[in-house]
Amino acid sequence: MVTPELIDALKNSRRVAAITGAGISAESGIPTFRDAQTGLWAKYDPMQLATPEAFLENPERVWNWYAWRRELLAACRPNKGHQALSRIARHIPEFQLITQNVDGLHQAAGSQDVIELHGNIQRTKCFDHGHTVEQWDAQQAPPPCPYCGSLLRPDVVWFGEMLPVQALQQAEQAAARCEVFLSIGTSGQVYPAADLAYQALASGAMVVEINAEPTPLTARAHYAFTGKAGDQLPRLLAEIWQESVPDA
Ligand code: BJW
Numbered sequence: 001m002v003t004p005e006l007i008d009a010l011k012n013s014r015r016v017a018a019i020t021g022a023g024i025s026a027e028s029g030i031p032t033f034r035d036a037q038t039g040l041w042a043k044y045d046p047m048q049l050a051t052p053e054a055f056l057e058n059p060e061r062v063w064n065w066y067a068w069r070r071e072l073l074a075a076c077r078p079n080k081g082h083q084a085l086s087r088i089a090r091h092i093p094e095f096q097l098i099t100q101n102v103d104g105l106h107q108a109a110g111s112q113d114v115i116e117l118h119g120n121i122q123r124t125k126c127f128d129h130g131h132t133v134e135q136w137d138a139q140q141a142p143p144p145c146p147y148c149g150s151l152l153r154p155d156v157v158w159f160g161e162m163l164p165v166q167a168l169q170q171a172e173q174a175a176a177r178c179e180v181f182l183s184i185g186t187s188g189q190v191y192p193a194a195d196l197a198y199q200a201l202a203s204g205a206m207v208v209e210i211n212a213e214p215t216p217l218t219a220r221a222h223y224a225f226t227g228k229a230g231d232q233l234p235r236l237l238a239e240i241w242q243e244s245v246p247d248a
Contacts, residue, residue, distance in 0.1 A: 002235070006208070006223055007239070007240050011240060015092075015094045016096075017096045017098060017177075017181050017196075018097050018098065019100070019171075019184070019196055019197065020101060020106070020184045021185045021187065021188075023187075027230040029072075030105075033187075044065070049065050051159045055127065059142050063153070078105045078108045080234050085106070085109070087237055087243060088236065096113070096174035097113070097114045098115040098171045100186060100193050101116075102116070102118055102120050102156045103121060104122055115170050116164075118157040118193070126145030126148060127152070128150035128151075129148050129150065132155070133147075133152055163193075172196065172199060175200040176200070180208060181197060181201075181208070182210065183197045183215075183217055184210045186215070188216050189215075198220070206223075208221060209221040209223070211226065211229075212227065
C-alpha cells in the first residue's frame with residue numbers, strides 16, 4: 001500500500017536512487033535471467049556463455065548468442081515501467097538511475113545519466129585491449145579488432161570480470177547519499193550490484209522494492225510491492241504525482 005509516509009518521502013526527498021534489473025524489461029519481451037521457466041539461465045548455461053573463460057574456449061558460440069540477443073532486442077520497445085521511471089525522475093531534484101540491464105531501454109524511454117553497471121549489449125570491444133569498435137567484417141564470428149587483431153566481444157560484464165570502476169563508484173555514492181532507494185525487477189543475487197540496496201539501508205535510506213516475487217531484500221525493505229514493474233511504477237506515479245503514462 002502506498003502510505004502517507006511513502007508519499008511524503010518520495011515527494012520531499014532531494015536525492016533518490018533506483019537500481020533496475022531484468023524484471024523491468026520483461027514486459028518489453030526481453031527474457032530475464034533467473035525466472036524458473038522463461039529465464040535465460042533456465043535454457044543456457046551462464047558458465048558457457050557469460051564468462052571470459054567461455055569466450056576463450058568457444059568464441060563463436062558466445063558471439064552468436066549475443067548476436068541472437070541483439071536481434072531479440074531490436075524488436076523490443078520500452079514499456080510502461082521504463083516510461084514511469086523516467087517521469088518519476090523529473091519530479092525529484094537529484095534522481096540517479098542505476099541499471100544492471102544491458103538493453104538501453106531506459107535511455108530509449110528518456111531516462112538520462114543512466115549508470116550501466118553491466119555494460120551495454122549494443123557496444124562492442126576487443127577482448128585484449130578493450131578497443132571500442134563500431135564496424136566489423138560480418139563474415140567472421142567473432143571478427144578481429146581492426147586496431148589490434150584480437151577478437152571482438154560484447155561490451156558487457158561477465159562473471160568474474162570487474163564492473164566499470166567509475167560506474168560502480170558513482171552507484172555506491174548514490175546509494176550512500178540517497179534518502180530513498182528503489183530496487184526494481186532484480187533478484188538481488190548478483191554482486192556487487194545486489195549490495196547497493198544494503199549500502200543504502202546502512203546509510204539510513206528508506207528502501208522500496210518492486211518485484212514480481214520476493215527476494216533476499218524483501219524482508220529488509222521498508223516497503224515491498226509484489227507485482228509487475230509495468231503496473232507498480234505507473235501506480236506510484238499516479239498516486240504520488242497524479243501523472244499517468246500515456247498509451248504508446
Ligand atoms: C519482475 C518482472 C516484472 C520478472 N516486474 N519484476 C559476493 C557473493 C557471492 C558471489 C560474488 C560476490 N561478489 C562477486 C561475486 C561473483 C559474481 C556473483 O555475483 N555471483 C553470484 C551469482 C553468486 N559476481 C561477479 O562475477 C561480478 N564481478 C565481480 O564481482 O568482479 C569482482 C572482481 C574482483 C577482482 C577481479 C575480478 C573480479 C560480475 C557480475 C556480472 C553479471 N553479468 C550478467 C550478464 C551481463 C551480460 C548479459 O546480459 O549477458 O548480468 S549475469 C546477469 O545477472 C546479468 C544481470 O545484470 C545480473 C542480475 O540479474 P537480474 O537483473 O537481477 O535478473 P534476474 O533474472 O536474476 O531477476 C529478475 C527479477 O525480476 C526476478 O526476481 C523476477 O521475479 C523479477 N521480475 N518479471 C518486476 N514484470
